[in-house]
Amino acid sequence: METYLWITSVWGVYLGIAVFVLGMGLRIYQWATTPKSPVRLGMFPKPATKSGRFFKMLKDTLIAPHSAKIEPKMWIFAMIFHVAALAAFVGHLRILGEYPILPELLGGEHAMNTFAAYAGSIAGTLMLVGVIFWIVRRTFGPYKNLSVPEDYLLLFLLFGVIIMGDHLRFVYGGFIHADTYQEWFRSLLAFKPMFPEKLLSGNVGWSLGTHMLFTDLFLIYFPFSKLVHTIGSFAANYVRSE
Amino acid sequence: MSDETKVDLELDLKGLLCPLPMVKVSQNINNVPVGGIIRAVATDPGAMADIPAWAQSTGNEVVSADKQGSEFVFLVKRVK
Amino acid sequence: MEKVQLETLTGVIDKKMNRQLKQYIDICARCAICKDACHQYVGTGDFKYLPARRAELIRQIYKRYFDKAGRFMPALYEAREPDDNLLDELYDSTYACTGCRRCMYYCPFSIDTAWILSVAKAILIAAGRGNEMLGQLADAAIFKGDNAAMFEGVMLSGFDDISEEVRAITGDPEHRVHVNKEGADVLYVALAGAHSIRPAAVIFEEAGENWTISMFEAANYGFFYGDTEKARLITKRYIDEAKRLGVKEIVVPECGHAYRVAEFFYEAWSKEPMPFKVTHILEKVDDYIKSGRITVDKGLIEGKVTYHDPCQLGRNGGKFEQPRDIVKAVTDNFVDLTPNRAEQWCCGGGGGIVAMEEFKDVRLKSGAKKVEQLKASGASVLACPCENCRLQIEELNEVHELGMEIWQVIDLVVAAMPLPGNQKGAEATE
Ligand code: HEM
């Protein structure tokens, strides 16, 4: 198990992050160095001022009001997924270090762990709901016809990340808290990788390793997939109002 | 002279607005044999420029283009 | 596919590719939110008309030859070479697209599918598969520009006839269509038919405008065909004319794409700034009415009136209110279609599709939403400031027996002007 952990949760993480950062950098570099369309592609209505257009771009990207109007069901599930993903991401920051202030506000470390358990459970469940909706949606009709293997691969990886994340949360969440993961993750950041005893005993290592395996693959594939919409959507929605 | 020309196809393009008269002539040109003649009657004055311009740029021939009252009568010959 | 041809096709992509297109190709989530935005997909249920699918074909070629990941793992992206199967489907889905950009309006990333299809058109043309009819229309227009002298006689005699009709409507013996008038403020670039000149001339003359008519038409089939160079040459005809006459303003007629081409595209195509402003004729008319330069009477138009936003004028041109204000100035009995303005359904007649017989079936089916909207409005008169839209809606009107009257907005205005011959003006356009 220790070897599995070293591959997936040390070297895999390094590789994943490196490929992700370089890949995204390359993608942005490619976009930035390709000349802009000489033709104005904006559509109406559009704000007259630059700041107006900027805020419209933010609104169009983060809330997608037009999409909500035409496909409300899809919009709700997409919102559920993306907001939950954002929440999960913020939650994961705890493995870098404890939040300032929040534990005191909640009344101590124990309360903080309880809060994290609830918040994480909710976010993890919602993400799962969103991803299952998307997977099912791609099994029939025009959605299936439009899908290419890339779409299923991404959803599969994502499903793996989430299922294993939820597994860690629901099975081991009661007695392994952020401080344990913190020890491991900070050792990675310090380039002195190690695993705390708690992760090596019992079966939690297999679960963590698998969560990380999916995560590594997800990170590696991310920059070469349609998920570059995380950045591109802002640019493209700005063009809409230009 | 145009009265004696043998007409292979009659097209009634009255009421059509430009560029549709020209579109119809173009769509029908392959329905007559090479050397064959289409007689087209249009009411949109724009056709007076459109049809000859189309013929010139596609290598066909407008044998005659006459204004008769409020109608424009074309004899178009398929060249190739 | 032969190497030489393949190189030609990929060369086209290379040349056309720019930042926006690259991003559109890279980021589409294939979520299909755009599917119900497209009147053609909704009207036919045919997968090839799903907007993202149309763009997907370009994505497949792009990934195959230009994207490292796509070259490394083509199967993952269904990346493939532009073989006959692909080009056949591409031809159908590209030339059918009306360029309404309703899909872009609803896409969470605002992906401009119609713009991606401009690459598709360039590829098809390079493969010798450009639409023949649109190509011929474009070539005829260019020929007219190159041989203007050849057509001058016919044009002038046509303008003379129209001048007479104008005088019959306004009752003013001085009124006429001005030709080649140096020092005019306004160059009105009409369509080839008299119907777009006569009412405009009545309005300009009544408003006391210092105007002159262009010898060329504003329609641009080079744009529909997808050849930027042809499109540029066609528009250049009247831009050069405007420069020669020294006008201050170019006014384009009730034709959607003509406005978009003049206002949004020509500068980019010609790489030079335009020395005059481009105005849509309805902006002018709205201004004449509001400033009292022409008078319109409410009550001369009978029945409930509704208004269709042509995509190129509304969503893509930004002129939502002026045409409505005009219609509301000539009748108290106005009702809007639902949805309207930026969300207006495309009628199905744009992009040159009315000139392409082979798309007649999808064109008529794609009008289903428009028919629904028109029926629901309960109106008996439709004001519609775009030639292509009118051709399509008139056909829908017949096929579905809607019994509506389809009017140009300027005809409606002339009919509402207290002029001795305005009845004639109205009848003549029917
Ligand atoms: C803030 C801008 C973002 C917008 C507007 C946006 C929008 C969308 C939309 C509309 C979809 C389509 C759903 C579908 O595939 O059916 C989608 C899918 C997805 N997005 Fe985002 N997204 C954003 C940011 C992100 C971020 C930051 C992530 C990071 C994890 C992300 C991950 C995904 C994933 C994994 C999918 C599923 C793709 C699939 O269906 O295969 N998105 N997004």
Ligand code: SF4
């Ligand atoms: S709505 Fe936009 S992102 Fe979604 S499939 Fe259509 S073009 Fe792609």
Ligand code: SF4
């Ligand atoms: S631009 Fe209009 S016709 Fe073309 S794909 Fe989009 S919605 Fe359909």
